[in-house]
Amino acid sequence: MISKYRKQFNQEFSQEKYERFKEILKEKSGLEPAFRISESPLFLSKEFEHKLLDASESIIDQIKALPAETLQKAIPDNCRVPNDTGKPHFFTIDFGVCKNENGEIEPQLIELQAFPSLYAFQKVFEDTFCEIYPFLTEIKNKMPHEEFKNYMKELIIGNENLENVILLEIYPEKQKTVIDFILTEKLLGIKTVCLTKIKKEGKKLFYENNGKLTEIKRIYNRVIFDELDRIPDLKTELDFREDIDVKWITHPNWFFKISKFLLPLLQHQFVPKSYFLHEFPDSENLENFVLKPLFSFAGSGVNLNPTKEITDAIEDKENYILQRKVNYEPIFEDINGEFSKAEIRLLYIWRENDERPILLENLGRMTKAAMVNVDFNKKDAIWIGSSNAFFVEE
Template identity: 80%
Template sequence: MIPTYRKQFNQDFSQEKYSQLKEILRQKSGLEPGFRVSESPIFLTQEFKHKLIDATESIIDQIKALPVELLQKAVPENCKVPNDTAQPHFFTIDFGICSNEKGEVEPQLIELQAFPSLYAFQKAYEETFCEVYPFLDEIKNPMSPEDFKNYLKEVIVGDENPENVVLLEIFPEKQKTAIDFAFTEKLLGIPTVCLTKIKKEGRKLYYDNNGTLTQIKRIYNRVIFDELDKIPNLTTEFDFRDEVDVQWITHPNWFFKISKFLLPLLHHQYVPKSYFLHEFPSDEKLEDFVLKPLFSFAGSGVNLNPTQEITDAISDKENYILQRKVSYSPIFEDINGEFSKAEIRLLYIWRENDERPILLENLGRMTKAAMVNVDFNKKDAIWIGSSNVFFG
């Protein structure tokens, strides 16, 4: 997309520098990434960034205009958590980098979430790219690391003592995103605590802080609530549905409210047409659509080639959508003259008294496979995996 930066990067690239990139990330965090880190950043133009922002601002307007009762319908009865909030603390939105009928490169909405992503990791990743390839400094994110830290601290820690704020996950050491937890701990001074270690006394929650039982006042929640039912023999003192004296960052109900549930309700030239499965019109062709469960994570359950037989067999059709297929552009050239496709996720925070969210950082994902998920790539492929977008 920006030939000058792509050419310079490919000329400067070496396997030694790739190893250096990964080693710096390991030294900074103390962990190996649990996912594949791409060799290359993604380069996009300011014009493309304006298209992303235009689409996102329109989508935010549409979400703000939706009735509260409609959003509440998205939350399954067995997953409703007390003390909901007026808006989420996080807003992330994924766009495919696609080609339209004219061959023009444009963004196309893939999905959106009110759930935290790899905020701390992505900032460190961007800084590390700039350390290894200093020429990237001139097109890096204009938000300074200090401003980034202050924004994230304001949202997650607020006015509390960091020891009374926890990053909550289930078996965090087993999660692919554990490196982000480590960066978050270093950035904000908050501990990562497993849900199974939480102690409950009345309405108060506690964790073991080096032998001292310490009250939890704010939870930076990284648990996918509806995933808990899939864990066999899970024993916890604390259930999300309990009435407790904590502030959720962000409240678990928002995971459902801003999700694929909204896709059929949104309209924009960069939003592919979507339908709930039970409302799919007879004049549309199934082969033009992708089948997605409403509340899956990391691409699980997505069917790129749904058939009538497959959709007929689904009993809870209201929990699935069909989204019109988009054409990803293979435009990111590697050192072998092969091309990758990519998605970009914009990472916003939404402060409690703000009318609109603030864009902090981005996350890129590169692939040479049909799905933008590294598990679907050939093992010897390059220019695949987690990346970061630089706008020139």
């Protein structure tokens, strides 16, 4: 696929360039990424891009048409946060690069979420690919860096002073995505604050900023709320479920509303059929489906080969879905003549006054394993890990 660019990249590739690539990322952020960086970008056709966007636009239409009450059902009662918003500020959607029965390469929806991904990192990532391999500049994302920055600034900072806006995470320095937090700080001029450091007085929140207690008015939220319960002996002054004087970017409720919960409700040729586990019909064969918990992160709890014994043993069946299996097609050739599979995530923002979200960037993930998660790859594998997609005419 896209043999011209793939051929040129593979001819120009060297281990030295890969090491330099990682060095530049470290120079720009001050630390090494805590996740594996793929040696190669994804080269995908403009035709594939059109299919991606067609599916995404249809999914957005279907979400917009859903009653608010339907979306509210997705939020666990113990995770409901006051002062919900009419739409999310972020919208990301993951597609597998698959092959259909006619031998055509097409996207298949894997999952979607209204939660910020590696927005700041991916822009730097794409630029760094172009620094190391200048021929990629002609096919890079057309959005200028300044325009990208302005979109992010308007969305996250709004009209507030920088000191009153924070990026919120739990133990940020321990997170795999810490490099994105640092690059977000550099991009926007805001600080990353650990949830345990937040001070609360009445309905107002504060953090210590250069030795001074400073009010927080907007929170760029990177905390996955339902994961807090898994942290032993966690003590915080802020409880998400309290009514506080702060603007959430994006509101925590949307993490649940735009999630695997929606998969059984969506229809499109690039959306695999899904069912809630308690509604799985006898007419379907379990072997053709993947079992996924509604509330999990980074692939945890996913079962690629569920059995009736496994599904029967699950008590809270309404919190699981079965999604029809898709066949990731290994089409990304490495320098050894072996092939990787991939997923692509589209990174949208959704401003409050906009009817539709705006696509800012993409994120690629490459693998040679059964699941698109670098933890499942062999140690010496190449062309695996975090990547970026370039779309070109074939």
